[in-house]
Amino acid sequence: MADSSFDVVSKVDKMEAENAVNQARKEVEQRYDFKGVGADVSWSGDSLLLKASSEERVKAVLDVVQSKFVKRGIDLKMLDAGKPYASGxxxxxxxxxxxxxxxxxAKKVTKLVREQGPKTVKTQIQGDEVRVTSKSRDDLQATIQLLKGADLDIDLQFINFR
Structure with missing residues (x-):
């Protein structure tokens, strides 16, 4: 019997992210508490730049952006927000x-599966994803549940289950 497998990935749907940014930009432009503070959200493919006249306002803009990402189904673990800094x-x-x-x-994921997962499961790092293989589909399902329950710094998706 051939081995079954699935891939563990961590990807952001670019269209959903762009929609979340556009919604956040509209809300920032319309909200009264952002009038006259130079609040702005700009998107450049894979990063955002949030601007405002004070540190509190720029943090409020970040809260708006985060809420829009959550509403669009994108986990906040996918956002890597830096510290506020002054520019002029x-x-x-x-x-x-x-x-x-x-x-x-990827090394953390493979280590977790090796230590706590079923013994028949094998992992292999392939670029920016991890391939998990086993003869038993039940063991693969148990591995998925293990990874879903793990407290990792990234949001994981499971694709190509065969």
Whole structure:
């Protein structure tokens, strides 16, 4: 019998992210408490730049962006928000989108599966994803449940289950 497998990935749906950013931008433009403070949200493919005239306002813009991402079904673990910093008379926060599993996180996933998962399961790091194989589909299902319950710094999706 052939081995069954699935891939563990961590990807952001770019269209959903762009929709969340557009919704956040509209809300920031319309809200009364953001009038006259230079609040702005700009999107450049895989990162965001939030601007406002004070540190409190730029943090409020970040809260708006985070709420829109949650409403669009994107986990906040996928956002990599930096610290507010001053640039002239305005404060900025750079927010990156995590896309793919880093080598360090892939090693954590494989270690977790090796230590706590079923013994028949084998893992293999393939670029920015992890392939999990086993002869038993039940063991693969148990591995998925283990990874869903694990407290990792990334949001995991499971694809190509065969």
């Amino acid at each position: 008379k305005e404060f900025r926060i750079e927010v990156g989108l995590k896309d793919g599993i880093s080598t360090e996180d």
